[in-house]
Amino acid sequence: MEYKSRTIMNIEKSLIYFRMHIYTCDNMVKIAFIGVGKIGQTIAYSVIFDGLASEVILYDIIPELPEKFEHELRHAMATRGLSTEVIGTNSLDDVANADIILIMAGKPRKPGMSRRDLFVDNAKIQIDLAKQLPPKNPGALYIMVANPVDMMASIFMRFSKQFTISTGDTVETMRMRSYISKKLKVPVTKVTGYVAGEHGEDAVVLWSTVKVNGKPFEEIAKGLTKEEVENYVKSIPGEIIRVMGGTTWGPATIIKDIVRSVVLNEGRVMSIATPRTYQGEIIHISVPTVVGAEIGPSLEGVLPESDRERLNKSVEDFYKVYKENLDHLLQVIKQ
Numbered sequence: 001m002e003y004k005s006r007t008i009m010n011i012e013k014s015l016i017y018f019r020m021h022i023y024t025c026d027n028m029v030k031i032a033f034i035g036v037g038k039i040g041q042t043i044a045y046s047v048i049f050d051g052l053a054s055e056v057i058l059y060d061i062i063p064e065l066p067e068k069f070e071h072e073l074r075h076a077m078a079t080r081g082l083s084t085e086v087i088g089t090n091s092l093d094d095v096a097n098a099d100i101i102l103i104m105a106g107k108p109r110k111p112g113m114s115r116r117d118l119f120v121d122n123a124k125i126q127i128d129l130a131k132q133l134p135p136k137n138p139g140a141l142y143i144m145v146a147n148p149v150d151m152m153a154s155i156f157m158r159f160s161k162q163f164t165i166s167t168g169d170t171v172e173t174m175r176m177r178s179y180i181s182k183k184l185k186v187p188v189t190k191v192t193g194y195v196a197g198e199h200g201e202d203a204v205v206l207w208s209t210v211k212v213n214g215k216p217f218e219e220i221a222k223g224l225t226k227e228e229v230e231n232y233v234k235s236i237p238g239e240i241i242r243v244m245g246g247t248t249w250g251p252a253t254i255i256k257d258i259v260r261s262v263v264l265n266e267g268r269v270m271s272i273a274t275p276r277t278y279q280g281e282i283i284h285i286s287v288p289t290v291v292g293a294e295i296g297p298s299l300e301g302v303l304p305e306s307d308r309e310r311l312n313k314s315v316e317d318f319y320k321v322y323k324e325n326l327d328h329l330l331q332v333i334k335q
């Protein structure tokens, strides 16, 4: 079936809509993966095995890596009888007419590093991609994964002028739910709620949204404190990186679910970071947002004052650090 994708971009304060016209009846969707290292491979595998794409392009700068990964995937698909069209390539020219482009290209954190330490190196990669990808991929939805992910999404969008979302705090949200579920011994499906703000150390648990069996967290906490939950959400990725060399399975499955919600038009509320204009710059901050063939609206407006105040503070803090990094980057690339 023929399909078209189109972008309608409308940045109005925090209310953003991206409309992606995908005919989901037979999932004729082409998805490109830029950077197929640890996280890129895991997301690509999950996307294919969830049957979300009819065509997949795997791109990386490491010679032969995408091609050999293509073989691996084909072997896995053979045992399941899947016929997704997969192409592994070292040529960016092959990344064309994609509906969704996920960007994992960039350095990962080493133990002890913060995500923000990666800013300049990874921003240079995003600027390069921002110039090269849009001409061949009209109307694509860009999903930034490389860290510091919210800032990389803002950089990519600044230089490409293409609608870009960041995976933001979808990952923190699931870390928060899983920890409460484990500690209170309740099924994770009974824990709801969101984490918002910047992905990483400055993420904010939106406590007004956190419910266990439909009851507010305070009523059911049984000695589990908010501080303990917040500490877990912020410290666990560093601990996983220290022992396992990187976070992979958790984020990849969650990020695949963002793709799933777009492709199948599920309209799931997810704490992705969408663009907003703040002091004249595009910045990305996570808030619970409806994710489907349309991105938006966000649920920011219905949050109570206490949570909105913390979010506003996080926007201010994010902007300050982003602007410092951006100014430094602009100096570096001028030289």
Ligand SMILES: NC(=O)c1ccc[n+]([C@@H]2O[C@H](COP(=O)([O-])OP(=O)(O)OC[C@H]3O[C@@H](n4cnc5c(N)ncnc54)[C@H](O)[C@@H]3O)[C@@H](O)[C@H]2O)c1
Pocket (backbone or CB within 6 Å): 034, 035, 036, 037, 038, 039, 040, 059, 060, 061, 062, 104, 105, 106, 107, 108, 109, 118, 122, 125, 144, 145, 146, 147, 148, 149, 167, 168, 171, 246, 247, 248, 251
């Ligand atoms: N958003 C999240 O929740 C989340 C979770 C995990 C990792 N990450 C981030 O994703 C990024 C990748 O992590 P990883 O563990 O897969 O690292 P990795 O080193 O295993 O993979 C990165 C890949 O990017 C490739 N690459 C580098 N420059 C490129 C370019 N210009 N074009 C195409 N490919 C290029 C590398 O060759 C490598 O294969 C890191 O920045 C990491 O911090 C984000």
